[in-house]
Amino acid sequence: MQFLRYALTGGLATAAHYLVLFALVEGLHAAAPAAAMAGALCGALVAYAGNRHFTFGGSPASHRRALPRFATVALLGAALNGAIVWLGSVALGLHYLLAQVIATLTVLVIGFRLNRTWSFS
Numbered sequence: 001m002q003f004l005r006y007a008l009t010g011g012l013a014t015a016a017h018y019l020v021l022f023a024l025v026e027g028l029h030a031a032a033p034a035a036a037m038a039g040a041l042c043g044a045l046v047a048y049a050g051n052r053h054f055t056f057g058g059s060p061a062s063h064r065r066a067l068p069r070f071a072t073v074a075l076l077g078a079a080l081n082g083a084i085v086w087l088g089s090v091a092l093g094l095h096y097l098l099a100q101v102i103a104t105l106t107v108l109v110i111g112f113r114l115n116r117t118w119s120f121s
Contacts, residue, residue, distance in 0.1 A: 002055060002056075002116070003112060005054055005055040006051065006055045006112050006115075006116075007108070008050075008054075009046075009050030009051050009054055009055050010047060010108055010111075012046055012050060013043035013044065013046040013047035013050065014043060014104055016039075016042050016043045016045075016046045017039040017040055017042060017043030017104075018039065018100070019039075020035070020038055020039035020042045020043075021035050021036055021038075021100060024038060024039070025096065032085055032086075032089050032090075032096040032099075033082045033083075033085050033086040033090070034082070036081055036085040036096075036100055036103065037078045037079070037081065037082040040074070040077060040078035040081045040082070040107075041074070041078050044070075044071070044074035044078070047070075047074070048067065048070050048071075048074070051115060051120065052066065052070075052120075055120075056115070056116070056120035059121070060121075061119070061120050066119055066120055069118055069119040069120075070115060070119045070120075072119075073114045073115055073118070073119055074111075076114075077107040077110070077111050080103070080106065080107055080110070081103045081104070081107050084099060084102060084103035084107075085099045085100055085103050087099070088100075088102055088103070
């Protein structure tokens with residue numbers, strides 16, 4: 001059940017992420033890897049609020065402890081996200097949105113494990 005809540009919260013965060021990504025690439029003609037990282041960071045703000053109250057609501061971790069840890073996981077996730085999008089879109093020539101979907105799924109699994117066992121534990 002907790003993973004489902006994490007995935008739902010992640011869905012909202014991902015919607016914010018993709019909206020920023022799409023707006024930056026299509027609207028401002030930004031480079032896809034940088035836009036993907038900016039989108040991931042915006043999504044992380046949505047994710048912290050949702051995970052703090054919905055996914056891990058019974059967490060004994062204080063904001064003072066959980067927020068910096070969550071931010072660390074989010075920064076690692078954003079860097080991994082950017083690297084995967086770069087690898088897919090630049091090195092392999094995939095469409096940037098396909099590369100982003102692959103990055104999203106990878107970061108989802110890794111982020112859940114780190115947040116459950118470290119950020120909100």
